[in-house]
Structures are given as structure tokens and as C-alpha cells.
Amino acid sequence: MLLAQDYILNYFLEMSSFIGMLFIIYHTRKIFKHKKYYRDYVLTFIVFLFFALTFLLYAFSQKHYLLVVVNLSTQIICIFSLFKSYFYKNHPLADKYTRLHGVTAENILENLPGHIFWKNKDGVCLGCNKNQYTDNGCVDKSSYIGKTDYDLYPKAQADHMTLVDREVIRTGNEQIAEEYGDSVFRKNTLYLSHKVPLKNKDGEILGILGVALDITHARQEEIDRKEFLENIIAMMPGHVFWADKNGVYLGCNDLQAKDIGLLSRKDIVGKRNKDLPWHTLITPEALDKLNREVMDNGVSQITEGSVRFADGTEKYFLSNKVPLRNEQGAVIGLLGIALDVTHLKKVEAELQIAKEKAEAADKLKTQFILNIQHDIRTPFNGIWGCSSILLENETDPEKRKFLQGITNSAKELLDYCNSILDLVQVEKNSASIIEKRFNLFDLVSRAIIMEKPIADTKNLTLQVIYQDGVPREFYGDDFRIYRILINLLSNACKFTKQGSVVVEVSLAKKENARKAIMNIIVKDTGEGISDDIQKVIFEKFTRGTLSNRGLYKGTGLGLYIVKHFIEELEGDLDLQSTIGQGSVFTCTIPLKLPLSN
DSSP states (O other): OHHHHHHHHHHHHHHHHHHHHHHHHHHHHHHHHHOOOOHHHHHHHHHHHHHHHHHHHHHHHTTOHHHHHHHHHHHHHHHHHHHHHHHHHTSGGGOHHHHHHTOOHHHHHHHOSSEEEEEETTOOEEEEOHHHHHHTTOSSHHHHTTOOHHHHSOHHHHHHHHHHHHHHHHHOSOEEEEEEEOOSSOTTEEEEEEEEEEEOTTOOEEEEEEEEEEOHHHHHHHHHHHHHHHHHHHTOSSEEEEEETTSOEEEEOHHHHHHTTOSSGGGGTTOOGGGSSOEESSOHHHHHHHHHHHHHHTSOEEEEEEEEOTTSOEEEEEEEEEEEEOTTSOEEEEEEEEEEOHHHHHHHHHHHHHHHHHHHHHHHHHHHHHHHHHHHHHHHHHHHHHHHHHHHHOOOHHHHHHHHHHHHHHHHHHHHHHHHHHHHHHHHTOSOOOOEEEEHHHHHHHHHHHHHHHHHHTTOEEEEEEOTTOOSEEEEOHHHHHHHHHHHHHHHHHTOSSSEEEEEEEEEEEEETTEEEEEEEEEEOSSOOOHHHHTTTTSTTOOSSOGGGTSOOOOSOHHHHHHHHHHHTTOEEEEEEETTTEEEEEEEEEEEOOSOO
């Protein structure tokens, strides 16, 4: 009877151990599958471990070794499950830091910045973080759950939120939207909401999950910056405007809107050139074409034009239009700045009139001088000629002294007069080239006679060397050649204190029966010209010495006139000079030969 009871007891003990082992295996499988630490599972394991240990001791005392093996296996599985549960508890995926500090996923959710919430398909709130329910005036999360947007916000705001939520659920796509919502702290708070579908593990959409950030302050700063920039543009001087690629205006400054007859600069938005109440000298279609060229070519364009405004006033503008580009460099429109230059154009017109009047007066003055040049030269020539004759015939030393002074003064006045008259002709190009037959030998002789009184005063030898075989008759402009000789001889006599002044005429080249290249050389034994002065000596009003020092008199025009006359005759002028030894001026001039002598 005792044996039967032992078997029955053993049977129940083994069955309970087997059931306990199955229970431990089930919980161990759950730990492996979810890789989580379950505190209640560990407590269950400890209880079963205690019973298993009791059964083990009993079985061992009764020498029921099968029961010992079963219970020992149960303990091994239980201990292994406890170890794995502790391992997952300390696994890096569980975040050791949060474990040590008692932070849970719920704590993290509660402390996340912004507003986090999730709803079902009907818009009923299922959960949120602390920011969401406190800003909506709820004491805790439980008082928030179960409400809809219509319970939390005014109808207009709730309508917009609901519309976005339904679009997320309908399309299954995320939606980013700006939404206004009243909070207990501020009315019409602006949120940037990012909403995505809330799905279960099978991918079925159960509702929406949203994150919203308060951007009210950031948006106000953006509005303030935009208004600041708009105020700068609005108050810019000149006329500022910009349009898109289709010629539709996108904005302008206040002055532009005022002058074209708009009540506000915003009124220009959406209009084209043909819609504006102004009139230009070109049609709106032509103006659109010009703007199109700026955008198509991608280069700026500066234009001038007259504009008649709505009030009837007419102004003149200088416009600079440039292509408007985006960050990628693509042309997206046109930017223009137009400056009112009406006053400048008026001043320019007045200056032009004044210039024309001055030029007319100068022309009359020049014409007057040219008309009376013969009348001016004739008296001086008479004075000089008469004084020269008297000087040659006078034997009284005292009288010769006075006549010499009169002759020199008359010659100086004549030179000044000739220089000024020649300069007028040169500057105005009023004297045309006149070719006529003349005797070159006689022309040189007349020039020598003109300078002889000055040479005699200084006891200078004044000589003409007219080489043998050189023709005497030529066709050319004898006036210019004579003036060239007079200026060169006058300078040579002026700057030579002793020695001689020689005029040498030679044939440089005879090109054909009708054309000869002549050399007219003027040599002197004067003080010479330094290299630095030679570089500028042919410029207008340039002198080797200043006349106010009293050494030499003159206008500084002689060599300038010589060079200009030689260039008009298509000749060349060469200068060779050495300080203290004198100068040599070589004039190479082409002349025509007559068919008969």
C-alpha cells in the first residue's frame, strides 16, 4: 500500500516538474524572441526554482533518480533563462545609461521638444507628449486622450488640421503643413507640422503620427526681415522694378508706382507694360521685346528714353536692365533701375547751345582775323621795309643806332603777327593747299632779305647755297614754304650770337619728269638744343628758354608751325643739334616740276 502511494506521489511530482519545465521553456522562448527584460518572468522563474529545488532534495532522499534528473534539468533551464534575461537587461541596445538612470522610452517621449501626438482614423487622440497636452490646457495625458481637434481648437483651425490628417490617411504619404492652433499661452500659434501614417506591424494604416514645432517667433522674424528689405527697396531713389520671364511685373519701389499713377507699389504686381498708365516713345510691345533680349542674351542693357506719365508730365530716363537669376544661375526674370536725367538732359541741351554759340563766335573771330591778315601784315611790312632802307642809307652812327632799334622792333612785331596769324590758320585748317608756279631761288632770297637786318646787327654771315643743277621753277604752295623758311631763319638768327646762318637748297631725289624731292637745310652756329628739349621743341608754346628771363623773345609757336606746314606738304623735318655747336634743320619737301622753263 505504501509502495502504491509512493508511485502516486512520484507521478504527481514528476508531472508538476514537467509542467513547470514547459512553463519555463515558454518564457525563455519569449525572452529570446523579444530580447527584452521581463521582471515578472524573473519572479516566476525564482518561484519555480524554489519548488524545483525542494522536489530535487526529496527525490534525492528517496533515491528517485529519474525525478532528480528531471528537476536538475528544470533548474539548469531556469538559471540559463535568468542569465539571458539579465544579459538583455545589460545589452547595449537597451542603453546602459538610461538603465542606470531610470530613463524609459516614455520618459524620453515626454521630454522631447516640440509637440508629438498620434490619432486614430476618426481623429481621436490616442497619445501625446507633455508639451502637447499642457499647451492644450490638459492636466495630464489621460485628460487629453479621447479628444479630437474640435475639442481642443476653434473650428476653423480644427477644419484645417483635419483636412491634412485625412490627406495623410487617404494617400498614405507624409504631409508637411503650416497650421495655426490656439494654446493656453498664445492665440494663433503657428506650427510647422510633419504628419505620417500610423501603421501596425502588418502595414495597415490605423491613424496618423505627427510632430509639430512652434515657428511663430521664427516666422515673425522672417516677416520683420522681409518688411525691412521691402522698406529699403520702397524708399530707394530712382525707379526700381522687376518682372518674371513672361514680362509680368512682380514688384517695384514707391517712386515707380507714384510716377506711373498707381496707388500702391503692390498694384503693379501681375501687370504688364501694356496695362500701365504711362506712354513711352516706343510701344509696349517694343518695350517687351527689349526686355526679352536682356533675358535671352543674359547681359545688361543701358537705354535712354522719354516717358509721359499719367499726370501729363514728361521725363527723360536712363535705364539699366539686368537679367534676374536664381541660385543656379538660370535667368528667371528682369531687374531694372531707371534714373530721372531730365535735368541733366536740359543742362546738356543748354551746354550744347552754348557750345554752338561759342563755336560760331570763334568762327566769326577767326574769319575776321583771316580776312584782315593782309591788312595787319601790310603796315608792319611797311614799317620794317622803310626802316631797313633808311638804315642801309644812313651814315650817321647816332641815327643808325636809332634806326637799328626801329628796324629790330618792327621785325619782332612782324614775327609776332605772322606767328599768330599762322597759328590761326593751322588750328582752323582754314588755309587750303594752293599749288602754283613759283621761283624757289627768289623765295629763299626774299626770306634772307627779311632776316638780314637782324643778322647784320649781330655781325652774322647770312648765306644761301643753291646747288648747281637744281631747278629754280616749281609748282607748289609757296606760302607755306616761305613761312617755313622765315620761322627757321628767324630762330637761327635769334639763337646765334656769332658765326653764320646758312640756307642750302639741294635736289634729294628726282622721281620723274614731273616730281622732285627737295632738301631745304637751315644751318646755324648757335648755342644748340639739348636732347631733352628736342623731344618737345615742336610742341605748341614750347621754348628752349623763357621769354620773361629777357634773353630771347618769342611766342614758342615757330617750330610748331614749321612742323605742321611740312606735314601738310607731305614732307619730313629732321633736327640735328649739339650744345654749343649749333643746329641743322633739314626740310624734305616734294615739289612738282613744270613741263617747260
